Amino acid sequence: MPNSVSFRSICPVATSLDIIGDKWTLLILRDMIWGHKSLFNEFQQSPESMPSKMLANRLKKLEELGFLSKTRGNLNKKSVYYLLEKRGLDTFPIMVEMAIFSTKHFFDHLGTTYTKEARTTMKTDRQGYISELITNYKKFKRNLVI
Amino acid sequence: MPNSVSFRSICPVATSLDIIGDKWTLLILRDMIWGHKSLFNEFQQSPESMPSKMLANRLKKLEELGFLSKTRGNLNKKSVYYLLEKRGLDTFPIMVEMAIFSTKHFFDHLGTTYTKEARTTMKTDRQGYISELITNYKKFKRNLVI
DNA sequence: CCGGATCCGTTTCGATACTG
């Protein structure tokens, strides 16, 4: 056990695993990163159709922990925009590694063409791919008329 | 929504999130990677003290999905060794990204000295750090007398 | 209509105890 003293502190658990090691949280992050979703309704429309209760619960947690911010619309007084903050952007590398792993081990034969292309990009230029995702998200956020 | 067609297939959910997006699974992987744990009892001794029921359940799932293999001891007929297979080793990049994220955002001030050092290594030479972890694990597995 | 909250039957969790 080479790092027996440290392995706990390297990966502190209580706080980060409760949020990162959670299916619904990861689905929300995925939808924000690759789908640029920001509205309650948009998340609900994902193929996994997460119950509104779970969605509301996780969005609140993510907000409390500073992953995202909640903004009520000015034009659209009804809409509430959930947008990633710095801490949320810092999850991109984790999500990309998960994506790489998923396409390698649990590839489900949907969207073959694009996925193969994305898979190559992710692996050959991982950091570039992550940077591009972040840039795209920031651009989306900037251009969003609330 | 730039990748609206593909974002689902990039990160297929049903299969991989049920195992990767799970707190107990991640704790087991963490203990195997950084703690070189392989026995039921060793996992139980982690500070998070996962219930034996959860542990047994997740070990079974991880075995069924090919992340690890289960070997009954020859010398120690009572012992059962859980050891990572290729698919398990492929989770290292994910785990390292989580570790980087955790130390950045939820650092809990335990084991400060080593963690700072590890944090630097992880960030400055991420791929090297991952390779080293994998090499160390393989060495541990090779040298293990069952 | 959008963003949730509430209700309720079912599943899972998690703590403790127990067994081969």
Next chain:
DNA sequence: CAGTATCGAAACGGATCCGG
């Protein structure tokens, strides 16, 4: 040592309802 058994508590998830 490596798991089961049990059982109350919590979470899930599907449907419906509600307020702005």
